[in-house]
Amino acid sequence: MMIRHGAALKVENCGKTFADGTCALARATLDIAQSETLVLLGPSGCGKTTLLRIVAGLEMPDAGGRVLFDGKDLTRQPIEKRNVGMVFQSYALFPNMTVAENIGYGLRIRGVSRLERAARVAELITLTNLGGLEHRRIDQLSGGQRQRVALARAVAIRPSVLLLDEPLTALDAALRERLRGELNGLLRTLGITAIYVTHDQAEAMELGDRIVVMRKGAIAQVGTPREIYFTPADRFVAEFVGAANIIEAPIESGDLILPGGRQPVGSTGSRARAVAMVRPETIRIVDADKASLTGIVDSIRFAGDRQRIIVRDAAAIPLALDVPHTIHVRAGERIGLSIAADSIRLLPAEG
Structure with a gap:
């Protein structure tokens, strides 16, 4: 049986100013509940990916900022010590491995036994609708199938937090809509805490328990999809989210x-x-x-x-x-x- 997992996450007073003086992210504080899907929504350059990278451990916040997983301060811990799963638009799969080998890669380098690894991979293949494709090479898969493999590989390690950076952007509209539904079901089934970055308001509305609307490096509003849509905080939010x-x-x-x-x-x-x-x-x-x-x-x-x-x-x-x-x-x-x-x-x- 798949074990439900996910950490409570706190981003505390985190901002990011680069060496050239560019402020990519104004100081922000967010509390993400265990098993919650939080969507970072905004136009290009609004700071959403910078915030995601701070959570991942790929960027250090400005002095005074902290990132806590289940109350433990991991601000100075690198990504490999944070137990995060990441899914990107580019898939980042290993072309020399089969579907099953790609999904099980993270488990193998963590020393998980062959028997347990096989069971976990089989379970995820079922959950991500990849049945019958276990032994195919990556170049034999469609774009949607490759993204399913990338997602299965990311959750196979039972991450504390799953980070998704515009993973569906490269797919056509019909496939994107179908995979949104599948992804939503998978996150609910596994109980994973997830942060999802997108500029697509339809994705944000369907996937998010809450949405963080961002503009020019700052948070414009935080709320449920219904709150964001019907009670926007200002004109920018009103016009960015829906007609x-x-x-x-x-x-x-x-x-x-x-x-x-x-x-x-x-x-x-x-x-x-x-x-x-x-x-x-x-x-x-x-x-x-x-x-x-x-x-x-x-x-x-x-x-x-x-x-x-x-x-x-x-x-x-x-x-x-x-x-x-x-x-x-x-x-x-x-x-x-x-x-x-x-x-x-x-x-x-x-x-």
Whole structure:
């Protein structure tokens, strides 16, 4: 039976400034629970890989920073003494070894007996859907199969923490989506503590127990996928994670005053103006004659399982709506819009 494993991890006051003065990571503190999957999400150059490398022991944090596994300070321990598994975009497999030999490599160099090694490899081959491929060479595998081998090899050693640096980026969209589901199931089955780096918000939403959104070397927000999506901390998070309508408008008696009418937003405090976020799927089309907010259909675009409708003259910006194909409107038609007040997120003013 596969043993569940994983360490509680603490990143304490860790930052990274390189010798040339470049600050790659502002000081940050994170607590990752045992068996939690934490996703580091952000654009290129935001510091997410630097943070991952500090956890791995491939980079030293600035003075005063610490990395603790189950309360033990491993800040100055190299990667080989941290019991971490790593999976990269590039696979990094041994071409002269078979699938089974690659998976069992880490066990062999740790001195695990041949019998135990064979049992662990067989178990992981089943868990990663590699049955029948045990004796194939790496050059005989597809990209998806190679990534499964890399993942199986990383977890075979029963790591305290599994670190994944954009492992699915090189795969096509359909395969990436399928492997996301498989990876999620494997992490839950094994109970591994994992840190996953990506710039793909769909990956972050599906895999993360919590998401750390990063920008320009600093943490912008930490929260569950639902918290990040529906209650973003600021405009950057709102626009980076999913599609968002960002509306700037004056407020009067709890309503946004818009070109197309009034839109209730609930509690606004003492604000005279607001920056509000509305997700496209939260806007409903209603009868224009009975609506307090109206606009003109500018364009209609097929988007697979939905249609994206752009509406002008309702707000100072064109509004994007995601609605089912059962809704029929025409370009140039005036329509009514209904937005529940509790689906509108008021954001802090920039600057």
